[in-house]
Amino acid sequence: AEAANDxxxxxxxxxxxxxxRRIMVRAVSGHPQDAIAIAAAxxxxxxxxxxxxxxxxxxxxxxxxxxLATAEELVAGLxxxxxxxxxxxxxxxxxxxxxxxxxxxxxxxxxxxxxxxxLKQAVEWNELSLYNRDYPRLALLHAVAGQTGEATRLLxxxxxEIAAAADPITLGYAAATRGVVAxxxxxxxxxxxxxxxxxxxxxxxxADLLQGLVHESVGDGGSAIEHYxxxxxxxxxxxxxxxxxxxxxxxxxxxxxxxxxxxxxxxAAEHYRxxxxxxxxxDPDLQPRVEAARRRADELSRSP
Numbered sequence: 001a002e003a004a005n006d007x008x009x010x011x012x013x014x015x016x017x018x019x020x021r022r023i024m025v026r027a028v029s030g031h032p033q034d035a036i037a038i039a040a041a042x043x044x045x046x047x048x049x050x051x052x053x054x055x056x057x058x059x060x061x062x063x064x065x066x067x068l069a070t071a072e073e074l075v076a077g078l079x080x081x082x083x084x085x086x087x088x089x090x091x092x093x094x095x096x097x098x099x100x101x102x103x104x105x106x107x108x109x110x111x112x113x114x115x116x117x118x119l120k121q122a123v124e125w126n127e128l129s130l131y132n133r134d135y136p137r138l139a140l141l142h143a144v145a146g147q148t149g150e151a152t153r154l155l156x157x158x159x160x161e162i163a164a165a166a167d168p169i170t171l172g173y174a175a176a177t178r179g180v181v182a183x184x185x186x187x188x189x190x191x192x193x194x195x196x197x198x199x200x201x202x203x204x205x206x207a208d209l210l211q212g213l214v215h216e217s218v219g220d221g222g223s224a225i226e227h228y229x230x231x232x233x234x235x236x237x238x239x240x241x242x243x244x245x246x247x248x249x250x251x252x253x254x255x256x257x258x259x260x261x262x263x264x265x266x267x268a269a270e271h272y273r274x275x276x277x278x279x280x281x282x283d284p285d286l287q288p289r290v291e292a293a294r295r296r297a298d299e300l301s302r303s304p
Contacts, residue, residue, distance in 0.1 A: 001025045016050035020057050027061035028245050032278065035061035049085050052078045056094055060245045063101055066282025066290070072098055079122050088123035089132035095119045097242040099141055104213075105250045109145045116141060130161045136173035143180040144213060151181050172200025176210065183214055191218060203239025205231055209247060212254070221258045228255050249278040256293060265300035272297035 005021045019042045026035035039058045045051040055078045062071035075098045082091035099119065103112035116138070120126075125133060135158035143151035158166075158174055166174075179194030194214055198207040212227035228251050237244060252275035259268035272293040279290045 001029075016045055016047035017053065019045065020050060020053045023054060023057035023061060024245070027057060027064055028248070030064075030248070030278070032061040032065035033281070036065065048081065052081050052085065056097075059097070060242075063097075063105070063246045064249060064278060066249065066279035066286050068101060068105065068286065069283055071101065079119065083123055087132075088125070088128050089134070092119065092123045092125065092128070092132070092134055093137075094242070095123065096137060096141070097246060100242065101246060103141065103145055104247060109147075112141065112145060113147070131165070134170075135162070136170055136177055140173060140177040140180065140210075143177050143184065144210075146184060148181045148184045151177060155181075168200070169202040172197070172202055176201050176207075180210070180214060183218060191215070191220075201239075203241060203244065205234035205238055206241060206243040208234065209243055209251070212251070216254065216258070221262060225255060225258050225262075228258070249275050252278070253289070253293060256296070260296065260300070265303055269297040269300040272300075 002022070002025055005018060005025070008015065009018045019038065022038050023035045026032070026038060036058065039054065039061070042054070045054060055074050059071040059074035059078075062068070062074065075095060079091045079095045082094060096116075096119065099112040099115035102108050102115050106112075135154045139151040139154035139158070142148075142154065155174055155178060163171065163174065175197040176194065179190065179197045182190035183194050191214070195211060198211050201207050201210070208227040208231040212224045212231060215221075215227060216224035231251055232248060232255075252271045256268050256272035256275060259265075259271060276290050276293045276297070279286065282290055
């Protein structure tokens with residue numbers, strides 16, 4: 001990927017997105033510190049939209065490195081710039097990264113809900129066209145957070161107002177989200193229905209993350225492991241959206257716990273160490289998780 005970008009840089013030297021690509025490739029391939037260094041050394045970008053995307057890529061690198069406070073500041077800062085340059089819909093799409101980080105990495109549902117409401121105010125969500133309100137992706141966040149009532153309300157609004165004109169990927173998100181809601185409510189056969197709908201989100205890696213979360217939530221550790229491992233193994237980009245970019249460290253941490261429960265100490269230690277390595281320089285409030293992972297990996301390695 002880096003070689004291709006270097007070739008493109010030589011061929012089209014004035015493209016303003018070279019630095020964005022360099023940062024993103026390093027951030028999501030397990031080298032977040034390199035990505036942060038690239039951003040620090042890059043010359044100022046005079047293209048305002050490209051500069052906004054560089055800041056998003058830098059936010060991704062900081063999330064992967066466990067520097068969540070810095071990442072949240074970057075996302076919060078670029079949202080109004082994106083609103084000015086491209087409108088609220090694009091700002092909403094990238095800004096959703098912040099509440100998802102609060103939900104899945106900080107594991108704080110209250111904070112995630114607050115972050116989402118702050119984002120909706122920043123993009124003037126009620127003033128967006130019905131199509132650009134992105135009901136299904138907002139509903140998915142609520143559904144994964146266990147807020148099935150709000151998820152259903154958003155999906156019902158989507159069905160009534162825009163579903164007939166929606167694109168296949170957006171319809172796929174709606175179907176997958178209804179599957180999550182059905183699982184949360186314990187409906188008969190809901191897990192199988194959700195698994196059938198999840199690939200419709202148009203991003204295999206994103207689907208695996210969602211399936212891992214849902215199967216883990218119902219105690220199906222074996223299937224959760226399968227999907228989480230595939231999430232880590234998927235190619236860098238096979239679709240669009242932040243679900244691809246941000247969550248490898250948290251998935252390593254979850255896999256460590258799941259393998260630990262199953263008694264597979266070697267694999268548990270491997271994932272605990274991968275998590276701790278990525279988060280070596282994480283924020284101080286996250287360091288207890290890093291130390292717990294290291295400690296458990298050492299305990300498992302000493303076990304006969």
